[in-house]
Amino acid sequence: xxxxxxxxxxxLASSALLAAAxxxxxQANDQxxxxxxxxxxxxxxxxxxxxxxxxxxxxxxxxxxxVNGVKLSWEECETEYNNARGVECYERLKGKSPTKGTxxxxxxxxxxxxxxxxxxxxxxxxxxxxxxxxxxxxGRYFPYAFPLVTTYQMQASAMLKFIAQRDGKKETADLKxxxxxxxxxxxxxxxxxxxxxxxxxxxxxxxxxEIPVAHPxxxxxxxxxxxxxxxxDYVIFWGWGAMNSAGLQAAQKVxxxxxxxxxxxxxxxxxxxxxxGPGAKGYIAANFxxxxxxxxxxxxxxxxxxxxxxxxxxxxxxxxxxxxxRGVLHGIITVEAxxxxxxxxxxxxxxGEEIQWxxxxxxxxxxxxxxxxxxxxxxxxxxxxxxxxxxxxxMFQQWDGTKWNKISEYIEGNRKLVRQLLDASxxxxxxxxxxxxxxxxxVDAGAPAKAAAKKK
Amino acid sequence: MAFFFEVLIGGLLSGVxxxxxxxxxxxxxxxxxVFNFAQGAMVYFAALTFAGIIDMGVPIPLAFLGxxxxxxxxxxxxxxxxxxxxxxxxxxxxxxxxxxxxxFVEGLxxxxxxxxxxxxxxGIQDEPIPWILDxxxxxxxxxxxxxxxxxxxxxxxxxxxxxxxxxGRALRAVADDHQAALSIGIPLQHIWGIIWxxxxxxxxxxxxxxxxxxGAQFALTFVALKALPVLILGGFTSVLGAIVGGLIIGSTxxxxxxxxxxxxGGGIENWFPYVLALFFLLVRPEGLFGEKHIxxx
Numbered sequence: 001x002x003x004x005x006x007x008x009x010x011x012l013a014s015s016a017l018l019a020a021a022x023x024x025x026x027q028a029n030d031q032x033x034x035x036x037x038x039x040x041x042x043x044x045x046x047x048x049x050x051x052x053x054x055x056x057x058x059x060x061x062x063x064x065x066x067v068n069g070v071k072l073s074w075e076e077c078e079t080e081y082n083n084a085r086g087v088e089c090y091e092r093l094k095g096k097s098p099t100k101g102t103x104x105x106x107x108x109x110x111x112x113x114x115x116x117x118x119x120x121x122x123x124x125x126x127x128x129x130x131x132x133x134x135x136x137x138x139g140r141y142f143p144y145a146f147p148l149v150t151t152y153q154m155q156a157s158a159m160l161k162f163i164a165q166r167d168g169k170k171e172t173a174d175l176k177x178x179x180x181x182x183x184x185x186x187x188x189x190x191x192x193x194x195x196x197x198x199x200x201x202x203x204x205x206x207x208x209x210e211i212p213v214a215h216p217x218x219x220x221x222x223x224x225x226x227x228x229x230x231x232x233d234y235v236i237f238w239g240w241g242a243m244n245s246a247g248l249q250a251a252q253k254v255x256x257x258x259x260x261x262x263x264x265x266x267x268x269x270x271x272x273x274x275x276x277g278p279g280a281k282g283y284i285a286a287n288f289x290x291x292x293x294x295x296x297x298x299x300x301x302x303x304x305x306x307x308x309x310x311x312x313x314x315x316x317x318x319x320x321x322x323x324x325x326r327g328v329l330h331g332i333i334t335v336e337a338x339x340x341x342x343x344x345x346x347x348x349x350x351x352g353e354e355i356q357w358x359x360x361x362x363x364x365x366x367x368x369x370x371x372x373x374x375x376x377x378x379x380x381x382x383x384x385x386x387x388x389x390x391x392x393x394x395m396f397q398q399w400d401g402t403k404w405n406k407i408s409e410y411i412e413g414n415r416k417l418v419r420q421l422l423d424a425s426x427x428x429x430x431x432x433x434x435x436x437x438x439x440x441x442x443v444d445a446g447a448p449a450k451a452a453a454k455k456k
Numbered sequence: 457m458a459f460f461f462e463v464l465i466g467g468l469l470s471g472v473x474x475x476x477x478x479x480x481x482x483x484x485x486x487x488x489x490v491f492n493f494a495q496g497a498m499v500y501f502a503a504l505t506f507a508g509i510i511d512m513g514v515p516i517p518l519a520f521l522g523x524x525x526x527x528x529x530x531x532x533x534x535x536x537x538x539x540x541x542x543x544x545x546x547x548x549x550x551x552x553x554x555x556x557x558x559x560f561v562e563g564l565x566x567x568x569x570x571x572x573x574x575x576x577x578x579g580i581q582d583e584p585i586p587w588i589l590d591x592x593x594x595x596x597x598x599x600x601x602x603x604x605x606x607x608x609x610x611x612x613x614x615x616x617x618x619x620x621x622x623x624g625r626a627l628r629a630v631a632d633d634h635q636a637a638l639s640i641g642i643p644l645q646h647i648w649g650i651i652w653x654x655x656x657x658x659x660x661x662x663x664x665x666x667x668x669x670x671g672a673q674f675a676l677t678f679v680a681l682k683a684l685p686v687l688i689l690g691g692f693t694s695v696l697g698a699i700v701g702g703l704i705i706g707s708t709x710x711x712x713x714x715x716x717x718x719x720x721g722g723g724i725e726n727w728f729p730y731v732l733a734l735f736f737l738l739v740r741p742e743g744l745f746g747e748k749h750i751x752x753x
Binding site for chain 2: 039040041042044045047048186210211212213214215216218219222223225228229241245246249252253254255271274275276277279314315
C-alpha cells in the first residue's frame with residue numbers, strides 16, 4: 001500500500017470513528033433547546049450572527065444561574081437553510097431530551113412549513129419570530145405555531161404607512177396617486193406580503209408594480225432597469241441573503257435613490273449593507289428595535305460572556321449588530337416563554353405542552369425589557385390564544401454608511417385588513433385539514449392548556 | 457427606443473461577466489475533456505481568498521498575486537490528488553470527481569476564511585456614466601465597462617497563449633487525444649497542472665469582479681449556473697465561443713425579463729437562457745464555435 005493510500009485509509013477510519021461516536025445527551029435537569037442553525041452555505045453569512053447572539057444570551061442566562069435555577073443546554077444542527085435538512089435536524093434533536101427540544105425555531109419560512117404538522121403531532125411549539133407561516137397567528141387553528149412579534153403582512157402594511165409619513169403625510173390613504181414598486185425574492189418568503197400590498201393598493205388608490213427576482217438574486221440588472229422604466233416613488237425591497245447587497249448595488253447602478261428604498265427586516269443588517277459599500281448609504285429597512293453595543297444587555301454579554309471567554313462570535317465586531325441583536329431577542333423570547341410557563345407549572349424543566357401555555361400567555365413589555373437590559377429592542381408583545389403574533393408593530397432604521405440609526409417610532413399596519421386576510425387563509429387551512437377550532441375565549445380566560453385543537 | 461438599447465447594452469455587459477466564468481470551464485474542457493463542475497466553487501474560493509488577503513491589510517496587487525499563488529496550489533493539488541489517479545478513466549468518472557471537488561472546495565473556502573461575506577473594493581464605481589445618462593438618457597455602468605475591458609484583455613491573452621506558445625500547442629494536443637499526446641512525449645500531468653492553474657487564474661479574475669459587485673460570498677458558487685447556457689451556446693471548446701455565447705445569453709435574458717417577463721409574471725431570466733440553449737442544442741449540438749465531432753465507423 002502506497003504512503004498516500006495509507007494516509008487516506010487512516011483518515012477514513014478516523015472519520016468513521018468520529019461519526020460513530022455517541023452524541024452528547026442533554027442532562028435531565030437541563031432545559032434542552034434544539035437549535036436548527038445555518039453557519040455555512042448560501043445563508044451562513046446571516047446565520048453566524050443570529051445564532052451567535054442567541055447562544056450568547058443563553059450563556060448569559062446560565063452565567064446568572066439559569067431560568068429560576070434551571071440551566072439551559074443546547075445543541076446545534078446545521079440545516080444550511082435547506083428544508084430536508086431542517087426536518088432531519090428536528091427529528092435528530094427531538095430525541096436528545098424528554099422535552100423534545102423545548103420549542104423549535106426553524107429560522108426559515110420553508111422549514112417552518114415542513115415542520116408545521118410534525119410539531120403539532122409532537123406537541124412541540126413552533127416559534128417563528130418575524131418569518132414563517134403567518135396565518136398561524138390564529139391560535140384557534142394553530143395551537144402550536146407562533147409567528148411571534150410581527151408578521152410579514154403587518155410589516156408590509158406598516159411600510160406603506162411609514163412611506164406616507166416620510167412624505168409628510170399621516171396615513172396610507174395619503175399615498176393616493178403614488179407609484180410603489182415591490183422588488184421581491186421570487187419564493188414563498190417574497191410572495192407572502194403580495195396579497196396585502198394588492199389589497200392596500202386597491203383601498204388606497206396607489207399603483208403597485210411587482211418585480212420578482214429569481215433566486216439567488218446575484219444579478220438584478222434587468223429588475224432595476226424595470227424600476228428605472230416605471231419611475232416609482234418608492235421601492236419596497238423584500239430580499240434575503242445575497243439578493244440584498246446585489247440589489248443595493250443594482251439600485252446604485254441605475255441611479256435609484258437608496259433613501260427611497262425600504263427593506264424588509266431580513267434585508268436590513270450589516271451583512272447586507274457592508275458588502276454593498278457606498279451603494280448602501282441612505283438605505284432604509286424595517287427592524288424589531290434598537291441594536292448596537294450600547295444596549296445594556298449587549299454590554300452585559302460583552303462583559304460576562306466574552307469576558308469569561310464563552311462568547312460565540314469569532315468576529316466580536318459583530319456583537320450588537322442587527323442580526324446578533326435579533327439572535328439575542330430569540331434568546332430573550334425563548335427564556336421568557338420558559339419563565340412564564342414555570343410561573344404556572346413550577347420551577348423545573350418544562351415540557352412542550354407547558355411551553356405552549358407559556359407562549360400563549362407571554363407578555364413582554366418595555367418594563368420587562370428594561371429589567372432584562374433590552375429596552376427598545378422589540379415592541380411590546382402580548383400573546384393570547386387568538387393572537388399568536390402579539391404585537392404587529394415595526395420600527396425603521398437607516399444606514400448612514402457605517403451604522404444603522406433608528407429613524408422612526410413603532411408603526412402598526414392596517415390590523416383590520418391584515419387580520420381579515422390571515423383569518424380567511426387560516427380558515428381555509430382548517431377546512432382542508434378538518435380542524436375543529438379551539439375556544440379561545442375559554443383559553444384566554446384561563447382554561448387548562450390541554451384545550452388544544454383536535455382533528456375531527 | 458433608448459430604453460431598449462439600455463437593456464440591450466446592460467445585457468451584453470452582464471453577459472461578459474458570465475463569459476468570465478464560462479472561460480474557466482472551456483479551458484479545462486479543452487485540455488482534458490472534463491466538464492469541471494467545481495468551476496463555480498473555484499470562483500468563490502478565489503474571491504474569498506483575494507478578499508481575505510486584502511482584509512489582512514495587503515495592497516490589492518499583492519493580494520491578487522497571493523490569491524493567484526493559492527489558486528496555482530489548488531490547481532496543482534487537484535491534478536496530483538484527484539486527476540492523476542484517474543488518467544484514462546471514462547470521462548464520467550472525471551466528471552464525478554469534479555462534483556466531489558466542488559463540495560470540498562466550498563467547505564475548504566469556508567473553513568479557511570469563514571462563511572461571512574467579505575467586501576471587495578477595487579475602487580471602480582458601479583454608477584451610471586454621467587455623460588451617457590445626460591446625452592443619451594441611458595444607464596451604462598462604469599464598472600460594467602471596466603469588467604468588459606478586463607474580459608477582452610483576458611480572452612486576447614488566452615487566445616495568444618493557446619495559439620502561439622509551446623505550452624499552448626501541447627495543451628491542444630492533449631485535448632485532442634491523451635494517449636497520442638503521451639506517446640509523443642508531452643507530459644500529460646504537467647499540462648493538466650498548468651491548465652488547472654490557468655483556470656484558477658480565470659476563476660480569480662471572475663471572482664474578483666463578481667465579488668466587487670456582490671461581495672465575496674457563497675452565492676458566487678451559483679454563477680456557474682449562469683455560465684452553463686453560455687457554454688452550450690458557444691461550444692465547450694471555444695474561448696471565442698464563451699465570449700459570444702455570454703453576449704447572446706446576457707442580452708437575450710435581460711430583454712426577455714424586461715419585455716416578456718411582465719406578461720408572464722416575471723422572474724424568467726433564470727430559465728430563459730436554458731430554453732435558448734436547448735434550442736441551439738437541437739440545431740447545432742456542438743454549439744456556435746464548438747468542434748464538430750466526427751467518428752469514423
